[in-house]
Amino acid sequence: MVRRNSLDVLQSSLRLTSIGVGHTPVWHAAILTHPPAPPLPIQKHSVEPIVFKEDRIRERFFQDFPFEAFRSKTLTERATIADPERIQGKEWWSLGQRTRCPSPEDCIDFCISLNENHNLSISKAYAIATAQFSHLRAIHEIAVRAANREAETYGAQFRGGEINRSAMKSENALRTWVPPRAVGVNAMGDVWSAEPRPSFYALEGKFSGGEAYVHGWKHWNDVTTQRKIYSEERQTPIAE
Template sequence: MGRKVPTQVHHAATRLIQGKLLSQPPLWYNAVAQFPPLPLPPRQAVKRSAFDLPTGAQAKAEWANSKDAAETSSTGVERLRREAKPKTMPIVYLEDKVRRRFFLDHPFEAFRPRSLVEQRQLALEHPVQGKEWTRLRQRGRNPNSEDCINFAVSLHLHHNLPLSQAYRTACQQYAALRSEHTVASHIAYLEAKAYGAVFSPSSSEIRRGFELEEQSLKRWNNETDQSADAQLLASKRWKPVVEKRVEDVGGWTRGEDYVHKYKSGQPPTYAPPNPSL
């Protein structure tokens, strides 16, 4: 099917329906007929005539239409007649603006761990919303950075506070709650130690996993060393056993006896093998 202009698509569908080439209208037919698309190009600028140009520009327009201007670059008149290209408006969310300011003021909050794993069901929104949300503590005593940002936006939208004042109020309450949580956690730690609790460095699951891995590697190294020692000991157990005869025991003759026997044609004598080996 050839390419169609968007404003002519529903007209083509109407002709297909009248010609019984389509048994029933498409699902989008009524919506497009009721709300037709905009003509192309949208927001097309109207070209200005030479009579409507500013003072002194009419002569420039006449020169631009002449043959001499064909070989030159574009003039100011051509720039005025050029169609304006449509530009999309930037999409800006107020939360992004507050979030950018928050992490500039609190850079270490970006290092605070957070879980990004989604559960089977999406978490429901907190019941405290809108004008009912007047204190950050209503969302809990241990808020995170997103709670502070949403609270600042809520104060600005629902309580008619300036954005700077809403942001300052949210940050002050956030700092107070974080400080309260830190002091309470430290006191709970001291209280637990007073009752005999022992907090080892391997209290976290990640650290415990690292220690188990190190123990298994050490055990593997010990087993490898033990197997190497066992092989060396087994190789030392098997030694060649040579029986000494009486005639072989004597002083060192510098090989003269062996040469004398060789020249005289005496066969060499060897000890019989030991059947016990």
């Protein structure tokens, strides 16, 4: 249903009654004596988006370092308590003063600190912060690789995460798998199969009723039983 103005409703009713459509409503006199107030104009308020300085720097940082968004982070690292004695303000002129392995948030905080406390532009502060961030991360990665090599030299074994352990278990299980030809080979060098060989019934075009299948299974079972008995007799010591 279309929403109409109160004045439009009155005018429409007057036009209809003037041409003889319907009767004059009882509320015409009341509306003409006390007309409704005109509708208020619709005002469109423009709300400016709230954008912080950190949001623009964070967006640019993850455009330049997209792989930092995929770096694993534990729940305990997310809920760290801020150190009240950490360096900040004008005394913070190097990213390495706070940590040797900075996070993206440390780099963004350092960029804001350079802009607010050292009167540097956002572009220059961002260039300095990201350069020191890359430098510290490279030093940390080289140190971790050297420590892993040293640990492996002394015999340490790194099993990796759950995915690597699952892959190793699967590989070990596949190594224990033996082909079926190495398990049920009979004296004639054949392997019992669910598909019987063509018998004289099949050659004559008749149905054997499963006799060929049962015959092949029994033959294979008899051969394996005899081989097991033969191996047990060879392992039995000879009585003096």
